[in-house]
Amino acid sequence: MARPSWLRRDRRGPAPTSPALPPTFLDPEKEARFREVGHVVVDLLDADELRRLAAAHERHHPAPSTTWDSDFFDPSPEVKADVAKVIAETVQQGIDRHLVDHRPILSNFVVNWPGPDGGLPIHHHTSVVDDRRFRSVVAWCAVNDADEANGTLHVVERSHLVPRGPWGEGRPHWFESRRDLMVEQHLTAVEVRAGQALLFDNSLLHCSFPNAGEQPRRSAVAIVVPNAAPLRYYRWLPSGQTEAYELDPQFFIGNASPWGEWADPSGLPFLGTEPDTDTVATEAEIDALLRPGTCSHEVSSVAYTSHP
Secondary structure, three states, X not given: OOOOHHHOOOOOOOOOOOOOOOOOEOOHHHXXXXXXXXXXEXXXXXXXXXXXXXHHHHHHOXXXXXXXXXXXXXXXXXXXXXXXXXXXXXXXXXXXXXXXXXXXXXXXXXXXXXXXXXXXXXXXXXXXXXXXXXXOEEEEEEOOOEOOOOOOEEEOOOHHHOXXXXXXXXXXXXXXXXXXXXXXXXXXXXXXXXXXXEEEEOOOOEEEOOEOOOOOEEXXXXXXXXXXXXXXXXXXXXXXXXXXXXXXXXXXXXXXXXXXXXXXXXXXXXXXXXXXXXXXXXXXXXXXXXXXXXXXXXXXXXXXXXXX
């Protein structure tokens, strides 16, 4: 029997995520793809679950407040708590079908409303677990069909292999000098039908374009972690060190986050600091890792806005 691709060294670059990490997916083929390119599309929600999410989505987002809208930045703890509860309870059964003993810890609705100012600049997420021991997953669930026209997510395959340790909030982007190159050459659109989910590594670069359709592109998003993984808040310091705090998921409910940032971790149990040396691949390794993308958008239409 052939070994999964993540057990074989890739001739195009460094070996993907360490096989010593515990598996994320129950299906070996999905696990191999997740480790290799950083994302998998699955059927996650049945018709009743999808209707429940759609109703909650409509209740909290009946009309646009901004062209790109997320409950993560809602100032109301009651709204965030209701959204988190509905999404977590609705997606858990699907998560159990696909992932090995995982749970959502942060959930919110995201809407890309029609208009030229929407979309999401290219980025990856701050670590919520120690990425040297575990991997966390973003479950991006389509409440209605998402395609290139209405602003589906675009990803940079294999970019999740560039960070090699916890990535702290506030740390400068590793791809800053390559931002235009990423957009021009490495983006791949991932189209998903309502009820499907794009499951991607929390460290994977992703973005979206403005919604050129007539209807909002609605999605439910959850950060999903292994039950065995201790939760962490990491904050980067300009001195070149990263602070680690013990993270309680309720932190996201009770604390208002500035636009584009996490809330200040004051009050979380402090665990210590460590240097951020050797926590990102070298420039040569990045060149070897990344693949050409398949995005058909004109580069000029990317929304370089302040959206997180």
